[in-house]
Amino acid sequence: MSDLSRISRRLPGRTRTTSRSVISWKCSDDTSSGLSSSQFHQEPTAEAARRASDLIDEDLKKEALRRQTESRKEVKVMLLGQAESGKSTLQKQFQLYHASHALEVERPSWRIVVYANLIKAVRTILEELDYEFSLSLDEYPWASEDSGPTDVAAQNEVLELRRNLLPLISLEGSLSSELSEGVAFVGQRRGKLFPPRRATCTRASTRPVTELRDSANAVIATNRAAQVLGMTVHVIEALWRHRSVEHMLLARKLRLDESGLHFLNQVQRLAQPDYIPSTDDVLHVRLQTIGVVEHSLKVNTVAGSYIWKIYDVGGTRSQRPAWCSYFDDVNALIFLAPISAFDQYLEEDPLTNRIHDSLQLLTTICSNKLLKNAQLVLLLNKTDILRKKLEAGVQIRQYITSYGNRPNNFSTAAEYFRTHFLAAHQKKDVFQRKLYVHFTTMLDVQATQIIIASVGDLIMRKHIAQTGLLM
Ligand SMILES: Nc1nc2c(ncn2[C@@H]2O[C@H](COP(=O)(O)OP(=O)(O)OP(=O)(O)O)[C@@H](O)[C@H]2O)c(=O)[nH]1
């Protein structure tokens, strides 16, 4: 509703045009007898109308001032980047830094996501083993070794493990369905869930967040999963330690995501009847964001209290067109690029290398005119995984030929990626903005909190410089 319409509802029939229409009515009535009876009643009416008009003007001024103060108190920050780049994990780190009590309160409700991530990892292992055992000997690269199609004992052992794990695997559907209300998208608990929109740049209406993880059905599904997990934990451990799985992990034929690896390694703890996810667990969970989710945080600074609106977006290609509806009044944009992903391809486009996609995305964002006033921060994320991959001997040049004969070590690789991302920014940033760059491991709380403080300080300083200190 516009300001005018709101005020006109408070003072029925007295909009800004009221006084003018009364005056013209007086003039026309006056023509008949010089002093008409209507003139007698007219003057108080005209006076009242003038006062009403003044009141309206005053209201409008107050409203404009209120809005101005409000917008000075509000800082809008968007987290952008491809899927799985770590945006939601960064949002949790912001929450941990500025509102740790809120994270504390929601901790138990993350159980359902932890169980869903664990079960998905178990199912993935079984599917990959199935595929491995189904290969003919010609296709099998390590035919002389144990644990492949030739290892009948291993196959029988896995068959037995699978049979015992069926009750657990069968729960995955109900957990996912509770997390997504039976449809293909999931929102976060805090803040608002904006349903995915078509590729337009107009603002759509919002709907309140669905407290999916706390619903009665979600609690039932969670408790059931906890019960079955308690009964099958030893089977999961036997599968996770099985020689066939070890072989596949070593040969990089089995790739589990971060959450899967973390929860499989901690399965005994997860299976305790009184299990509550730790902060580390909450940071490790993988829950895809769909649409744009707004989170509000109160940030206290020496210059006063500010409300930070953090927009966490879904990063898959099909969701990116919806981002631009939020661009026009954004104060800062934090772009996350997972530099460990040099050997990975987009799930939605298996021909596009993920580093290449991140570079293209940054270029597109830098050249967007709607963002010309936004500060840019680039987080080169997942450095821990990059380090592990390089230590395991994965060669960057195999996936990015331009890497050439540079040493395949962390410092060279990190600098190589930094240079390329800086070049992508410089090439397209017609607004000549400074790009602040940090290397991050979003699961490292201590290191990330330092970066959050420094980035926060930077954003606040620019915001205050633009809007002035709060009175
Ligand atoms: N090892 C490691 N894992 C990370 C790091 N940052 C994020 N992750 C994990 O990567 C997974 C994906 O992170 P998210 O924060 O959900 O990714 P996102 O960018 O929000 O993804 P979408 O919502 O699909 O766009 C989660 O399991 C995180 O725990 C990191 O620096 N190191």
Ligand SMILES: [Mg+2]
């Ligand atoms: Mg996300």
